[in-house]
Amino acid sequence: MGTMAYALKVFENESIVAYEYGNSPEIGAAGTFVVSKMDTKDWHVFTTSDRRREAEVTYMKLLRLLSETGEWRKGVGYNS
Numbered sequence: 001m002g003t004m005a006y007a008l009k010v011f012e013n014e015s016i017v018a019y020e021y022g023n024s025p026e027i028g029a030a031g032t033f034v035v036s037k038m039d040t041k042d043w044h045v046f047t048t049s050d051r052r053r054e055a056e057v058t059y060m061k062l063l064r065l066l067s068e069t070g071e072w073r074k075g076v077g078y079n080s
Contacts, residue, residue, distance in 0.1 A: 002079065002080050003053055003054070003080050004023055004024070004077075004079050005055075005058050005077070006021065006022060006058065006078070007019040007020065007054075007059070007062065007075060008074070009074050009075065012072060014037065015038065016035065016037060017034070017035050017072045019033055019058065019059075019062070021033060022051065023054060030047055030054060030055075031046055031051070031052075031055060032046045033058075034046070035059065035062075040063055040066070058077075058078050061078050062076050
């Protein structure tokens, strides 16, 4: 079974960046994850659902894009 996910940036400052994530923007967010800009391995998921996989796959894709462009994207989609 494949995974479909999205993440949209909702906040950014010099220390952190935060994204809402879920299966589809039309359905609404499943939760929020926050990443430290000082140590991108330091990230936390805030959710009331069990859909943490969407956070993980979009976080990993955002890190890959960050390494390629040097910028935190406004949004990202994932489909496997």
